[in-house]
Amino acid sequence: MRIGIVGAGILGLAVARQMARAGAEVTVLEKEPRIAAHQTGHNSGVVHAGIYYQPGSLKATLCREGAAMLREYCAEHGLPYDEAGKLVVASTRAELSGLRRIAERARENGVPGIAELDAIGLREVEPRAVGVAAVHSPHTAITDFPAVARRLAADVTEAGGFVRLSRPVRAIRQTTDGVAVAAGPERLTFDRLISCAGLGTDGVADLARAGGDVRIVPFRGEYYRLAGPARGLVKGLIYPVPDPRYPFLGVHLTRRIDGEVLVGPNAVPALALEGYSWRSASLRDLRRIAAWPGARRMAAEHWRTGLREVYGSLAKRAFVAAARRYVPELAPADLVRAGGGVRAQAVARDGRLLDDFVIDVRGRIVLVRNAPSPAATSSLAIARHIALTVPLTF
Ligand SMILES: Cc1cc2nc3c(=O)[nH]c(=O)nc-3n(C[C@H](O)[C@H](O)[C@H](O)COP(=O)(O)OP(=O)(O)OC[C@H]3O[C@@H](n4cnc5c(N)ncnc54)[C@H](O)[C@@H]3O)c2cc1C
Numbered sequence: 001m002r003i004g005i006v007g008a009g010i011l012g013l014a015v016a017r018q019m020a021r022a023g024a025e026v027t028v029l030e031k032e033p034r035i036a037a038h039q040t041g042h043n044s045g046v047v048h049a050g051i052y053y054q055p056g057s058l059k060a061t062l063c064r065e066g067a068a069m070l071r072e073y074c075a076e077h078g079l080p081y082d083e084a085g086k087l088v089v090a091s092t093r094a095e096l097s098g099l100r101r102i103a104e105r106a107r108e109n110g111v112p113g114i115a116e117l118d119a120i121g122l123r124e125v126e127p128r129a130v131g132v133a134a135v136h137s138p139h140t141a142i143t144d145f146p147a148v149a150r151r152l153a154a155d156v157t158e159a160g161g162f163v164r165l166s167r168p169v170r171a172i173r174q175t176t177d178g179v180a181v182a183a184g185p186e187r188l189t190f191d192r193l194i195s196c197a198g199l200g201t202d203g204v205a206d207l208a209r210a211g212g213d214v215r216i217v218p219f220r221g222e223y224y225r226l227a228g229p230a231r232g233l234v235k236g237l238i239y240p241v242p243d244p245r246y247p248f249l250g251v252h253l254t255r256r257i258d259g260e261v262l263v264g265p266n267a268v269p270a271l272a273l274e275g276y277s278w279r280s281a282s283l284r285d286l287r288r289i290a291a292w293p294g295a296r297r298m299a300a301e302h303w304r305t306g307l308r309e310v311y312g313s314l315a316k317r318a319f320v321a322a323a324r325r326y327v328p329e330l331a332p333a334d335l336v337r338a339g340g341g342v343r344a345q346a347v348a349r350d351g352r353l354l355d356d357f358v359i360d361v362r363g364r365i366v367l368v369r370n371a372p373s374p375a376a377t378s379s380l381a382i383a384r385h386i387a388l389t390v391p392l393t394f
Pocket of ligand 1: 036
């Protein structure tokens with residue numbers, strides 16, 4: 001079985017490793033000159049415990065399984081993994097019912113160690129944080145996802161597979177006995193093609209003539225980092241009670257594995273699929289996004305939230321205020337801009353932001369169509385899920 005995989009992010013590499021270990025001849029095709037160039041290299045680095053997700057969904061199941069698999073994988077390969085622990089904080093009494101729902105959901109999802117804390121209890125975990133109550137998840141962890149991706153790539157090559165960089169997939173043709181792919185200067189034929197292309201998902205789907213009822217809309221997540229001694233104000237991870245209407249978790253404070261503390265990410269519409277700043281815009285991408293009825297419906301419904309997020313992006317004041325809600329000692333000078341990432345978020349034709357992971361099978365081609373957070377956490381479990389559930393042999 002020759003398997004081609006599009007994308008050398010954490011997901012493509014986890015799938016490649018799974019297939020190579022099962023004896024397939026695997027080739028990963030990546031358009032960039034390095035692995036983890038997009039979402040995998042631009043995220044918060046949090047190994048989610050599985051608190052928020054709809055019980056029974058792929059996210060709920062694969063996040064729990066994936067976190068356990070990742071913990072073991074990091075231990076086996078000497079990769080960083082630190083159970084820094086997370087607090088979800090209600091800062092007003094109005095947020096208490098939302099917080100209670102989170103605790104219930106976490107228990108339903110079998111997340112271990114969940115505790116409900118009052119205002120005093122939360123300060124025992126995070127002495128400089130304030131709030132009326134919190135949910136504590138002691139096993140939520142932090143890691144270095146690009147380092148994990150590099151180790152997965154090494155596993156692929158050690159198992160006899162190939163990771164080919166600077167190989168943009170530009171043409172795909174499915175025939176009765178294979179899938180022909182043009183990638184950079186190469187022409188290759190596979191028995192199966194698996195796309196884990198993140199922000200490039202629709203491009204690959206179009207090449208494979210696999211239209212569908214979902215399209216990727218890019219949402220940029222921008223960060224600040226805490227400068228100097230302000231880093232000492234946060235021990236682990238401090239999150240708000242999320243707005244249940246959105247799959248994003250709200251601006252939070254996250255200790256990173258290298259000791260930095262991130263504040264963010266927000267969620268602003270990106271002006272290009274790989275639009276890492278307001279200056280990075282693509283008319284072609286914008287036209288394609290605007291042509292999708294789902295994107296127009298979403299914009300019509302959520303424009304107020306969108307405007308608020310854009311204001312927060314342009315005015316540092318709003319970002320500082322969001323952080324000070326949880327750690328009031330923070331001053332504007334403590335926050336320094338720190339780049340960001342772009343989420344590949346699938347939006348349905350009716351304007352819904354798809355919550356769950358979506359995997360679509362078209363003959364010999366498997367397309368991962370929605371793999372936003374916590375897909376880095378879940379990557380090893382998603383790879384196993386694809387190997388177990390997708391028909392890979394005739
Ligand atoms: C701001 C932000 C914060 C996040 N925080 C977390 C977190 O804390 N924890 C967590 O679990 N998840 C988090 N996520 C989500 C997580 O980063 C992604 O779910 C995960 O990285 C998806 O991996 P991937 O391999 O599917 O995508 P990517 O890493 O984006 O990889 C896709 C690859 O496909 C390549 N590609 C695209 N088109 C082509 C083509 N035509 N030919 C060849 N190659 C192609 C791209 O160059 C890219 O390298 C966050 C995401 C963002 C943006």
